[in-house]
Amino acid sequence: MKIFITISRLIVGSLFIVSGLIKCNDTIGFSYKLNDYFAQDVLNLEFLIPYSLLLAVCICVVEIVLGVAVIFGLKSKLSSALILLMMLFFTWLTWYTSSCLVAQDAAGRLGQEFTQNCVTDCGCFGDALKLAPKESFYKDLFLLIFTIPLFFFAFKNKIQKNTKTQDWFYMIASSVLIFGFGVLVIGWWFTLIFSMVLFAVVFLIKNNTKGDWLSLLAAYVICLGFTYYCLENLPLKDFRAYKIGDNFQENMTLPADAQKAVTDYIWTYKLEGKEQTITDRGRGPEKYDEIVGVETIIITEGDEPKIQDFTIESEDEDLTQQFLELEKLVMIVSYSLEKADPDGMKALKLMADEAQEKGYTVIGLTASGEKKKKEVREVYSLDFDFYLCDEKVLKTVVRSNPGVLILEKGTVTQKVHWNDIDDLEF
Known part of the structure; x- marks a missing residue:
């Protein structure tokens, strides 16, 4: 013992x-x-x-x-x-x-x-x-x-x-x-x-x-x-799919050898006036008069992309791929502009201006509404647009409100807490 x-x-x-x-x-x-x-x-x-x-x-x-x-x-x-x-x-x-x-x-x-x-x-x-x-x-x-x-x-x-x-x-x-x-x-x-x-x-x-x-x-x-x-600052070790070195597009897709889900289909159908059932992998009964219903049971879970819900959207269209193809992209993330740290928002102005001078496209991502976006741009004199993304996703992207990512064709090259904005290199 x-x-x-x-x-x-x-x-x-x-x-x-x-x-x-x-x-x-x-x-x-x-x-x-x-x-x-x-x-x-x-x-x-x-x-x-x-x-x-x-x-x-x-x-x-x-x-x-x-x-x-x-x-x-x-x-x-x-x-x-x-x-x-x-x-x-x-x-x-x-x-x-x-x-x-x-x-x-x-x-x-x-x-x-x-x-x-x-x-x-x-x-x-x-x-x-x-x-x-x-x-x-x-x-x-x-x-x-x-x-x-x-x-x-x-x-x-x-x-x-x-x-x-x-x-x-x-x-x-x-x-x-x-x-x-x-x-x-x-x-x-x-x-x-x-x-x-x-x-x-x-x-x-x-x-x-x-x-x-x-x-x-x-x-x-x-x-x-x-x-x-x-x-x-930020977590010393980033275990998420948005860490430095990761590529957004690659993490949003599955590799060719990914495990596919295995699902049983339970078909209920009528044939010659009798209700019958069969179980298969999706083809259904060869002969029937009427399909009454079908139930599915997942036998083996399939692989899922590391990134599933990330989007960059305007009021009219999805611009995700367009921005992720850019050579120089600064992505400012604030899951809630209402809760964003005022000191952090003030620090964004000089950083964004410097990045734009050096040929970077600067965008903001938030889950806040249009009224708040407009208000923040005016209050802090920000010369870039905020686009829409899911709040939960943005909380996962960076543990800072606001936080900043630098991307090259979708690959994260730099990522900082707003406290460390001065550490960014353009």
């Missing part, structure tokens, strides 16, 4: 560190996911929406600190209790999410109206690793196998603070696990580097001051500092 508890501490602690770090990297994205859950037609907790970013920061940072506490054996009763509470809540949440999708699918097959909205993924690992709600639920059940014993053993005083020798063992073993998941699976070396720095700081404070709370406070400050940096 002692070996099992050691393994449990390593698995839970390492996974919490990587999961929390991925979300700290993109706290704004995680806050959007919380807003999806807070919506009226999901959990009906709309009063929490104004605090979603604060909640996102707290959850992400605490998740890492709890992972550190488990690794070093610090405040084991409190840390194991908080971890168990988090795991029970997220297990319920992923069960709720997966059950909603099952009910939605069943209602669709029966032709019934389904008024509830379902969240399609829990955001456990942000955009780094997309898990279906059912997969997330099974993942949480798996983790409960380790977190429940940790809780009981901690409250029986069988999980003590590490000795210095034990610290070395746990730090090395945890680093190996973080390398396996954070580097080999997620593909982000920073997870290992950050963890090693975090371990070193906690190790030094813990073994030189004997201050458990001071060690955890240091971990908290480091994680909060990293989170703040990503909020004030």
